[in-house]
Amino acid sequence: MGKKFLLPVEGMTCASCVTRVEKIISKTQGIKNVSVNFANEKVSFEAENTDIDLNSIAKELNEYGYKLKVESAFKTNYNSSETKDEYYHELKKDFTISLFFTIPVFLISMLIDLQWFQSVWFFSIEQTQKILFILTTPVIFISGRRFYSVAWNNIRHFSAEMNTLVAIGTASAYGYSSFVILFPESFNHHSGHVYFETAAVIVTLILMGRILENRAKIKSSSAIQELIKLKPSTARLLVDGNETEVDIKELITGQTVIIKPGDKIPADGIIVIGNSTIDESMLTGESIPVEKSNGDKVFAATINLSGSFNFRITATETNSVLGQIIKMVEDAQGTKAPIQKLADKIAGIFVPIVILISILTLISWLILFPESGLSNALVQFIAVLIVACPCALGLATPTAIMVGTGLGAKHGILIRDGENLEIASRISRVVFDKTGTITEGVSFVTDIKLFGVDEEFLLKIAASVETKSEHPIAKAILNYAKNKNIQLSEINNFQALSGFGIQATIDNNPVLIGNRKLMNEFSIDISVAESQIEDLENQSKTCLFVAYNNSLTGIIAVADKIKQTSLEAVSKLSKIGIKATMLSGDNRKTVEKVAAEVGIKDYYSELTPSEKLNHIKKFQSNKEIVAMVGDGINDAPALMQADIGISIGNGTDVAIESSGITLVKGDLLGVVKAINLSKNTIRTIKENLFWAFIYNIIGIPLAAFGLLNPMIAALAMSLSSVSVVTNSLRLRKAKI
Structure with a gap:
C-alpha cells in the first residue's frame, strides 16, 4: 500500500482551479485518487511509491500559478493557518489601496453629468477623463495584479478560470477607456465614453468578496482549530523525583506526568498513582464527568476536575485519541461527496463557455444595435464575463462538508468522508447488533450449573481459555474467576470459531466454550441440562456451555443491561421513517425480550456472522x-457488507478505524444524530448548488441582454460566493 498525502495548495480562486490542479497532479506516474478541496485549499492523493518527487509536482503547479506546500509533508507541526493569515493580510492591503482610489473614481464618474457638480468642478471632460485614468491605474496594476499574473499563466498554458474572466473584463474596460483618452479623434461624442469606474469598482468589489469569502471559509473549518486548541502547551514531568515543566512537543511515551486539579491532560496515558474525576466531554460529547483511579486510561485535552494523580504516557500528539480525531476530521473535510461530481464537471468547462458567450454577446450587440456603438457592446461583454461565478459552484459542497463533519466531531460523531456522509442521509434501515450495541456490553456472571465437576475446576478451564478471547462475555468470566482467586492453566491450540465460540486444549484435553450450535457441531450431549437451560433463557440470560474432554461440564449464565437510550433511539428512528432490525448470535428468548424492551419488531437470533451478512x-x-x-x-x-458501517465505542476507549462513521460515545442516540446531521448537511449542499446554478442561469442572460451593469455584476458575483459559505455556516447552529 502506498503513502497518503494531504498538502496545502495556494492560488486557487474558483472551481475551475480544482479541476486543473487535479489533472496536473494526476498526470504524475504512480499517483492516484487525487482530490482537491477548494474550501480548505488542500489536495489529497495516494502515491504508490514512497519516494515520489513532490518538488517536481510543485514545480509544474507553480507554472500555472499554484503553490504546493511540500514542506508540510515533512513537518508534524506545520501550521497552515499562518499561510492563510498572510494571504488574508495581503488581500486586505490590496483592497485598502483599491478602495482608496476607487471611491473618488466612482464618485466623479457618477456625478460628472449632474449640473450642480459641473458648477463646482473645475476640470473639463477631457481633463476629468485623464484624472480618472491616473486614479484607476494603481487599482489595475497594484491591487489587480493578482488577477493579471494568474491570467497570463493561464493564457500561456491555453487554459482559463475566474481570474481570466476578471482580467479580460477589467482590462477591456481600462484598455478601451485609455484608448479613448489617447485617440479621442477616433470616437464620436457618444462612443467616446470612458469606463474607468467600471474597471476600478470591479477590482475593488471582487477583492472585497474574496476577503469576506476567506473569513467565512476560515469559520467553516474552525472545528479543526478548536480541536487543536484543546491541547495544553506545557506539561509537568516527574524526573528523578522532581517536577519539571516542559513543552508538550517534548513528551515521549513512558514518561510520568503530574496532574493537578484544573489541569488539561497533555497526552494519553494510564494512571499510576492517585484518582480523580475527569471531564471528557470535549472528546465524547458526554457531559457527566468520569471517575478515574489506578490503572484507568486518561486522554489528551480532557480536564482534571478534582484530585491529583500521576500517569504514564502511552501516546502523544498525532498518536493520541485527540490526534486521531483531528486527523479523521481533517481527512473528511478534504474529501468530496458524490453529489459534487456534477458541479466539478460543469466547473471544468464553465469558464471557456462564459468567454464564448461574452464574445457572442459583443458581436450580437455590434450587429443588432450598431447605433449603440462599440462602447455599449463592450459594457455587455464585460458584464457577462464578470457576472459568471464558478466560485459558488466550487464552494457549495466542501464548505458544507467542513462544517458538518466539524459539528459531528463536537458531538462525538466521526464521519470518515463525504461519500459516507451522503450515504448516511439516505439510510432506510438501521441494523443493530445486540451485545455492546443495544446493551451495555458489560456482561456479568449470574449463574453457574455444574455437571460432574466442582466450580473451581469449571472456572479454571473456562477462564484460562477466555484469556485469549476479545468478546465482552470473556471479560465477565475472567472478572468472576479473578474475584474467586482462581489460578489459571496454560492453554494450547486456541482457536476462535466465529459465531460459535472458542476451542483450545489444556493438558492435551480439548476444551470447548460457546453456544448451543458449538455443542451440536462437536456432538456434545447437553440434553441433561435442557430444563436448566430453558429456565435461564426465560430469564433473558445467555448460556455459555463448557465442554471438557468431549463432555458437558458446566453452564455459565451471563446477563447484560440494556443501554438507557436504546429505546429512545429506536423510537426516534421510527419517527423519521427508518426501520430498525436486530441481528444477534444470542438465544431466541433473550433476543426476543431485549427487542421487546427497546421497541424493535424485526429481530433475528442465534445467527453466525455469515448469516448476519446474508x-x-x-x-x-x-x-x-x-x-x-x-x-x-x-x-x-x-x-463491511452494509452500505455504511457505524462503529460504536465506549467513551474514549474506541478505535478510530475504517467504519464509515465512528461514534466515540457508546450511545445509540449518536446514530440518530449522525443521520440527522447528514440529512442537514446534504440538504445544505443541495441548497448551495441550487442557488449557485440559479445565480449563473439568471445572471448571464441578464448581462447578455444589457440588463445588468458590470459593477452590479461584480457585486453580485462576490456576494454569490459569500452567500454559499454563509449558508453552510448555518449548519453550526443546527439541532441534531
Missing part, C-alpha cells in the same frame, strides 16, 4: 440503504 444482503436486494451498527468485535463481515 440478512444484510437480503435487505439490500430490496433496494434498501442499510446501516450496520456494531462494536466491531464480531460484526466485521456485516459492517
Whole structure:
C-alpha cells in the first residue's frame, strides 16, 4: 500500500482551479485518487511509491500559478493557518489601496453629468477623463495584479478560470477607456465614453468578496482549530523525583506526568498513582464527568476536575485519541461527496463557455444595435464575463462538508468522508447488533450449573481459555474467576470459531466454550441440562456451555443491561421513517425480550456472522440503504457488507478505524444524530448548488441582454460566493 498525502495548495480562486490542479497532479506516474478541496485549499492523493518527487509536482503547479506546500509533508507541526493569515493580510492591503482610489473614481464618474457638480468642478471632460485614468491605474496594476499574473499563466498554458474572466473584463474596460483618452479623434461624442469606474469598482468589489469569502471559509473549518486548541502547551514531568515543566512537543511515551486539579491532560496515558474525576466531554460529547483511579486510561485535552494523580504516557500528539480525531476530521473535510461530481464537471468547462458567450454577446450587440456603438457592446461583454461565478459552484459542497463533519466531531460523531456522509442521509434501515450495541456490553456472571465437576475446576478451564478471547462475555468470566482467586492453566491450540465460540486444549484435553450450535457441531450431549437451560433463557440470560474432554461440564449464565437510550433511539428512528432490525448470535428468548424492551419488531437470533451478512444482503436486494451498527468485535463481515458501517465505542476507549462513521460515545442516540446531521448537511449542499446554478442561469442572460451593469455584476458575483459559505455556516447552529 502506498503513502497518503494531504498538502496545502495556494492560488486557487474558483472551481475551475480544482479541476486543473487535479489533472496536473494526476498526470504524475504512480499517483492516484487525487482530490482537491477548494474550501480548505488542500489536495489529497495516494502515491504508490514512497519516494515520489513532490518538488517536481510543485514545480509544474507553480507554472500555472499554484503553490504546493511540500514542506508540510515533512513537518508534524506545520501550521497552515499562518499561510492563510498572510494571504488574508495581503488581500486586505490590496483592497485598502483599491478602495482608496476607487471611491473618488466612482464618485466623479457618477456625478460628472449632474449640473450642480459641473458648477463646482473645475476640470473639463477631457481633463476629468485623464484624472480618472491616473486614479484607476494603481487599482489595475497594484491591487489587480493578482488577477493579471494568474491570467497570463493561464493564457500561456491555453487554459482559463475566474481570474481570466476578471482580467479580460477589467482590462477591456481600462484598455478601451485609455484608448479613448489617447485617440479621442477616433470616437464620436457618444462612443467616446470612458469606463474607468467600471474597471476600478470591479477590482475593488471582487477583492472585497474574496476577503469576506476567506473569513467565512476560515469559520467553516474552525472545528479543526478548536480541536487543536484543546491541547495544553506545557506539561509537568516527574524526573528523578522532581517536577519539571516542559513543552508538550517534548513528551515521549513512558514518561510520568503530574496532574493537578484544573489541569488539561497533555497526552494519553494510564494512571499510576492517585484518582480523580475527569471531564471528557470535549472528546465524547458526554457531559457527566468520569471517575478515574489506578490503572484507568486518561486522554489528551480532557480536564482534571478534582484530585491529583500521576500517569504514564502511552501516546502523544498525532498518536493520541485527540490526534486521531483531528486527523479523521481533517481527512473528511478534504474529501468530496458524490453529489459534487456534477458541479466539478460543469466547473471544468464553465469558464471557456462564459468567454464564448461574452464574445457572442459583443458581436450580437455590434450587429443588432450598431447605433449603440462599440462602447455599449463592450459594457455587455464585460458584464457577462464578470457576472459568471464558478466560485459558488466550487464552494457549495466542501464548505458544507467542513462544517458538518466539524459539528459531528463536537458531538462525538466521526464521519470518515463525504461519500459516507451522503450515504448516511439516505439510510432506510438501521441494523443493530445486540451485545455492546443495544446493551451495555458489560456482561456479568449470574449463574453457574455444574455437571460432574466442582466450580473451581469449571472456572479454571473456562477462564484460562477466555484469556485469549476479545468478546465482552470473556471479560465477565475472567472478572468472576479473578474475584474467586482462581489460578489459571496454560492453554494450547486456541482457536476462535466465529459465531460459535472458542476451542483450545489444556493438558492435551480439548476444551470447548460457546453456544448451543458449538455443542451440536462437536456432538456434545447437553440434553441433561435442557430444563436448566430453558429456565435461564426465560430469564433473558445467555448460556455459555463448557465442554471438557468431549463432555458437558458446566453452564455459565451471563446477563447484560440494556443501554438507557436504546429505546429512545429506536423510537426516534421510527419517527423519521427508518426501520430498525436486530441481528444477534444470542438465544431466541433473550433476543426476543431485549427487542421487546427497546421497541424493535424485526429481530433475528442465534445467527453466525455469515448469516448476519446474508440478512444484510437480503435487505439490500430490496433496494434498501442499510446501516450496520456494531462494536466491531464480531460484526466485521456485516459492517463491511452494509452500505455504511457505524462503529460504536465506549467513551474514549474506541478505535478510530475504517467504519464509515465512528461514534466515540457508546450511545445509540449518536446514530440518530449522525443521520440527522447528514440529512442537514446534504440538504445544505443541495441548497448551495441550487442557488449557485440559479445565480449563473439568471445572471448571464441578464448581462447578455444589457440588463445588468458590470459593477452590479461584480457585486453580485462576490456576494454569490459569500452567500454559499454563509449558508453552510448555518449548519453550526443546527439541532441534531
